[in-house]
Amino acid sequence: MSLSIGDTAPHFILNDQDGNKFDSKDHIGKKPLVLFFYPKDYTPGCTKEACSFRDSYEEFTDRGAEVIGISADSEASHRKFASSYKLPFILLADTQNKVRRLFRVEKALFNLLPGRETYVIDKEGKVSMVFNSMGASQHISKALKALKALKK
Secondary structure, three states, X not given: OOOOOOOEOOOOEEEEOOOOEEEHHHOOOOOOEEEEEOOOOOOHHHHXXXXXXXXXXXXXXXXXXXXXXXXXXXXXXXXXXXXXXXXXXXXXXXXXXXXXXXXXXXXXXOOOEXXXXXEEEOOOOEXXXXXXXXXXOOHHHHHHHHHHHHOO
């Protein structure tokens, strides 16, 4: 079962596509975070989702949010993936699936694939939205709607 709305987002540290350490404590309290967990770089659904976040990236930044993609792929794979599709946001390498477990992102499709789940974390570090769907298309609109609600 995923984290629930109102839960405190767990603290985590991972490397990004450039080998830099990303510490969630450095971001929480400063701006909302949109964390999208996806199965794998370069697969059709994941590419569609990442490119949709890219195409809407300005809407996220206009709402003051930082977009972060997380999968078990390596830093090198993320670097190539980000470069190939001109992704303007951070991709984190969760090669041991530690953060995926912290957020309780469950496997999908008969327990064969890593799940696809998006979280919106508010400035105070609380989960304000959880969306779980293997379909890549709705994650962006759900996250934008949740960010808009934070501004009220």
